[in-house]
Amino acid sequence: MIQFQNIHKTYLVKGQAITALHPCQLSIPRGQIYGLIGHSGAGKSTLLRLINRLETPSGGQLWVDGVDVTQLDAAGLRQFRQGVGMIFQHFNLLSSQTVADNIAMPLRLAGQHSAKEIEAKVAQLLRRVGLEDHAKKYPAQLSGGQKQRVGIARALSTDPKILLCDEATSALDPETTQQVLDLLLEINQELKLTLVLITHEMEVVRKVADRVAVMDKGHIVEEGPVAQVFLHPQHPTTRRFVYEAEQLDEQALIEDFSKVEGQVYRLTFQGEATYQPLLAQIAKETQADFTLLSGRIDRIKSTPYGQLLVAFHGGNAQQVLEKLQQADVTLEAMN
Numbered sequence: 001m002i003q004f005q006n007i008h009k010t011y012l013v014k015g016q017a018i019t020a021l022h023p024c025q026l027s028i029p030r031g032q033i034y035g036l037i038g039h040s041g042a043g044k045s046t047l048l049r050l051i052n053r054l055e056t057p058s059g060g061q062l063w064v065d066g067v068d069v070t071q072l073d074a075a076g077l078r079q080f081r082q083g084v085g086m087i088f089q090h091f092n093l094l095s096s097q098t099v100a101d102n103i104a105m106p107l108r109l110a111g112q113h114s115a116k117e118i119e120a121k122v123a124q125l126l127r128r129v130g131l132e133d134h135a136k137k138y139p140a141q142l143s144g145g146q147k148q149r150v151g152i153a154r155a156l157s158t159d160p161k162i163l164l165c166d167e168a169t170s171a172l173d174p175e176t177t178q179q180v181l182d183l184l185l186e187i188n189q190e191l192k193l194t195l196v197l198i199t200h201e202m203e204v205v206r207k208v209a210d211r212v213a214v215m216d217k218g219h220i221v222e223e224g225p226v227a228q229v230f231l232h233p234q235h236p237t238t239r240r241f242v243y244e245a246e247q248l249d250e251q252a253l254i255e256d257f258s259k260v261e262g263q264v265y266r267l268t269f270q271g272e273a274t275y276q277p278l279l280a281q282i283a284k285e286t287q288a289d290f291t292l293l294s295g296r297i298d299r300i301k302s303t304p305y306g307q308l309l310v311a312f313h314g315g316n317a318q319q320v321l322e323k324l325q326q327a328d329v330t331l332e333a334m335n
C-alpha cells in the first residue's frame with residue numbers, strides 16, 4: 001500500500017515558487033494497477049517521482065508498506081529504491097551496452113550478486129519479456145517496443161514490489177502499445193506487483209488500470225475505480241477526457257437534446273446487461289418510443305459496458321425507468 005498524506009511539492013525557479021503538487025491524499029492499494037491521468041503540466045511526473053524519492057517532497061508524509069519514505073536516510077533510501085522499479089517513455093537505455101548488460105546494470109550496481117547469479121537472472125528476465133534472441137544486440141538494433149521490453153526487464157531485475165511507469169507507451173504505435181500493456185498486465189498478475197502508471201491517454205487507463213486518479217493543475221480532482229470514474233465522470237476535467245476519448249462534442253450533444261422529443265437519459269450497462277436486447281423489449285412492453293443520440297460498447301479492463309444517450313417519449317415513462325433500473329442499468333437525466 002502506498003499512501004500520500006498531505007504530500008506537496010513546490011519548485012523554486014529563479015526565485016519564483018511553482019507548486020507542481022498541492023497537498024494531496026492518495027491511497028494506492030497493493031497489487032493493483034493504478035492510473036494517474038492528466039494533461040501536460042498537471043503534476044503527474046512530480047507525483048510519480050515522489051514515490052521513489054527522485055523528487056523530495058516540500059512537506060507531508062509518504063508511507064509505503066508502513067514505512068514513511070520521507071524519513072529514510074541515504075542508506076535506507078538506497079535499500080528502499082531496490083524495491084521500486086521504473087520505466088520511461090524514452091526507455092533510457094545505455095546505447096553503448098548490450099541488451100543483457102542494460103538489464104544487468106541495476107544488479108551490478110547493487111553489488112550483492114555473483115556474475116553467475118546475474119547471468120541467470122538476466123536470462124530469466126529475457127525470457128519473461130520475450131527477448132531471448134536479442135541478448136547481444138545493442139539498443140539501436142531494436143524496435144521501440146523491444147526497447148521498452150528491455151526497460152521493463154531492467155526495472156524487474158531487483159525483484160521490485162512496485163513498478164512506476166512514466167508514459168511507458170506514449171512513444172509507441174497502437175499495436176506495440178497493446179503488446180506492452182499486455183506484458184504489464186501479465187507482470188501485475190503473475191508477480192503481484194503494484195503498478196503506478198502515468199499517462200495522458202485514457203485508453204491506456206481503460207485497458208489496464210483498476211483505479212485511476214485524475215489530475216489537474218497540481219490537484220487530484222477525481223479518484224476511484226476506473227469504471228466509476230470514466231462511466232460517471234463528475235469533474236469537468238474528467239468529463240473532457242471522456243468526451244475527447246469518445247470523440248464526442250459535448251456542445252453539439254447538448255444542442256441535439258433540444259431537437260428531440262422527450263427526456264434524454266444516459267444509460268450505462270455493465271457486465272452481461274450490455275448484451276441484452278433490453279431497449280427493444282422495454283419499448284414493446286411500455287409502448288414508449290425512443291431516439292438514440294449516441295452509443296458505445298467497449299470494455300474497461302475485462303468488463304464489458306455499454307453507454308447510450310437515449311430520448312424517451314410517449315408510453316408509460318415511469319414504467320420505462322423502473323424496468324431499466326430493475327435491469328441494473330444506471331440512469332442519468334441529461335436535460
Ligand SMILES: Nc1ncnc2c1ncn2[C@@H]1O[C@H](COP(=O)(O)OP(=O)(O)OP(=O)(O)O)[C@@H](O)[C@H]1O
Pocket residue numbers: 011012013018019020038039040041042043044045046047200
Ligand atoms: N524540476 C522542475 N523544476 C521546476 N519546475 C518543474 C520541475 N518539474 C516540473 N516542474 C513544473 O511543475 C509542474 C508540473 O509538472 P509535471 O512534469 O509534474 O507535470 P506532468 O503532468 O507530468 O506534465 P507532462 O505530461 O508534461 O510531463 C509544471 O508546471 C512544470 O513546469
